[in-house]
Amino acid sequence: MITLKEALKLPKEEIAALREDLKRRIGERGELNAYVALDESGEGVPLLIKDNIQVKGWNVTAASNILQGYVAPYDATVIEKIRGAGLAPFGRANMDEFAMGSSTETSFYGKTLNPHDPERVPGGSSGGSAAAVGGGVAIAALGSDTGGSIRQPAAFCGIVGMKPTYGRVSRWGLGAYSSSLDQIGPMTQNVEDAAILYDIISGHDRRDSTSADIDYTPVTPNLDPGRKLTIAVVDNYIADASPEVQKAYAAATEALEEAGHTIVHKEMMGAKYDIAAYYIVATAEASANLSRYDGIRYGNRAEGVDSLSELYLKTRSEGFGEEVKRRILLGSFVLSSGYYDAYYLKAQRVRHLIKEEFETIFEEADLILSPVAPTPAFRFGEMADPLQMYLSDAYTIGVNLAGLPAISLPILKTAEGLPVGLQLIGRHFDEQTLFDGALGLEKAVAYEH
Numbered sequence: 001m002i003t004l005k006e007a008l009k010l011p012k013e014e015i016a017a018l019r020e021d022l023k024r025r026i027g028e029r030g031e032l033n034a035y036v037a038l039d040e041s042g043e044g045v046p047l048l049i050k051d052n053i054q055v056k057g058w059n060v061t062a063a064s065n066i067l068q069g070y071v072a073p074y075d076a077t078v079i080e081k082i083r084g085a086g087l088a089p090f091g092r093a094n095m096d097e098f099a100m101g102s103s104t105e106t107s108f109y110g111k112t113l114n115p116h117d118p119e120r121v122p123g124g125s126s127g128g129s130a131a132a133v134g135g136g137v138a139i140a141a142l143g144s145d146t147g148g149s150i151r152q153p154a155a156f157c158g159i160v161g162m163k164p165t166y167g168r169v170s171r172w173g174l175g176a177y178s179s180s181l182d183q184i185g186p187m188t189q190n191v192e193d194a195a196i197l198y199d200i201i202s203g204h205d206r207r208d209s210t211s212a213d214i215d216y217t218p219v220t221p222n223l224d225p226g227r228k229l230t231i232a233v234v235d236n237y238i239a240d241a242s243p244e245v246q247k248a249y250a251a252a253t254e255a256l257e258e259a260g261h262t263i264v265h266k267e268m269m270g271a272k273y274d275i276a277a278y279y280i281v282a283t284a285e286a287s288a289n290l291s292r293y294d295g296i297r298y299g300n301r302a303e304g305v306d307s308l309s310e311l312y313l314k315t316r317s318e319g320f321g322e323e324v325k326r327r328i329l330l331g332s333f334v335l336s337s338g339y340y341d342a343y344y345l346k347a348q349r350v351r352h353l354i355k356e357e358f359e360t361i362f363e364e365a366d367l368i369l370s371p372v373a374p375t376p377a378f379r380f381g382e383m384a385d386p387l388q389m390y391l392s393d394a395y396t397i398g399v400n401l402a403g404l405p406a407i408s409l410p411i412l413k414t415a416e417g418l419p420v421g422l423q424l425i426g427r428h429f430d431e432q433t434l435f436d437g438a439l440g441l442e443k444a445v446a447y448e449h
């Protein structure tokens with residue numbers, strides 16, 4: 001598949017041919033179920049959009065039954081920006097309902113397949129975006145990452161996925177899951193394309209009050225894969241990862257050392273605090289954010305009801321899937337009086353400690369090398385227990401709790417041909433160093449697609 005960098009240089013007529021070619025490929029790989037809708041009306045370089053980002057005139061649904069029939073009345077800021085850069089939203093990508101999940105199994109539209117093995121999940125929640133780019137049916141895509149939803153599917157599908165610093169990319173027009181954690185980011189075939197797309201979507205936006213009001217310097221013109229950096233490896237952290245992930249970690253560490261970077265060994269608290277804090281904060285915020293889907297204002301409305309409260313109840317009971325309901329219940333519980341201090345407030349304190357721990361490491365290191373997931377892509381149904389699925393987010397959610405930027409890139413393939421990705425984590429708003437390091441690592445490991 002043509003890269004984003006190449007596609008952006010094509011003359012208009014060739015872009016039209018590219019769109020035709022892409023449409024044919026999407027048809028040929030329909031079994032992936034990565035796209036849930038196509039829109040051929042645009043004229044720019046086609047970009048796949050996760051189904052929780054507002055595109056004017058589209059039925060944007062966050063892969064939920066409750067939003068069937070809702071038509072987005074405006075473009076998200078990132079969509080305005082991509083249009084301005086010669087790109088056009090080309091289709092809606094499948095995802096876990098309301099971005100809650102790690103496997104794209106909770107989608108109203110059915111599951112998406114991993115392009116490397118149809119028996120396995122593509123990861124989630126941006127599984128459609130990752131499977132499409134990894135399966136050669138998208139040039140690039142936009143995803144969103146609240147607790148790993150860009151990085152983990154990228155790792156499972158053998159592509160690059162980047163989560164910007166919290167506040168770097170406007171969330172205006174992103175369907176809110178957990179507002180203090182959500183960020184939109186690029187999902188691409190390689191690191192340079194990720195930098196290009198990241199530059200296009202970044203910058204201050206007064207319509208998003210959490211958007212950082214600081215000067216934005218594009219990273220692409222200054223990319224330097226030869227830059228020598230200090231990179232922290234966290235040996236105690238990876239002890240719980242599968243042998244394949246440990247192998248990738250060792251290979252990447254060695255490649256970085258050979259490329260002339262300085263490796264420093266660090267310890268971290270470990271994931272158990274991250275998981276507890278994340279699943280309290282994220283569900284608490286989700287329970288508030290999802291209260292707007294009441295059958296009155298958006299999408300589906302239950303029929304045959306006698307009262308307003310029955311309308312709310314029936315609409316929400318019919319409209320939300322099981323996992324979303326579980327999260328709303330969890331979130332309402334941790335915010336309820338009597339439990340607020342014990343859970344929510346404590347989780348906020350732990351969140352602070354996690355942030356401090358990262359900051360201490362960044363006093364010495366420019367970047368941290370970390371696994372993305374404990375295993376390569378797992379099989380459908382393998383994580384039937386919700387808690388088990390939550391535990392698999394161990395390596396990605398600390399980054400969101402701390403608001404840091406991170407990038408996942410493919411390192412090697414297992415004997416079964418499954419990609420294994422790792423992530424680099426950077427300092428707040430230091431995406432330049434993150435991309436420089438990632439380019440260097442990409443070159444050093446020379447992953448074969």
Ligand code: GLN
Nearest residue numbers: 099100101146147148149
């Ligand atoms: N898997 C995590 C969750 O289910 C992260 C999802 C995300 O980043 N949107 O909440």
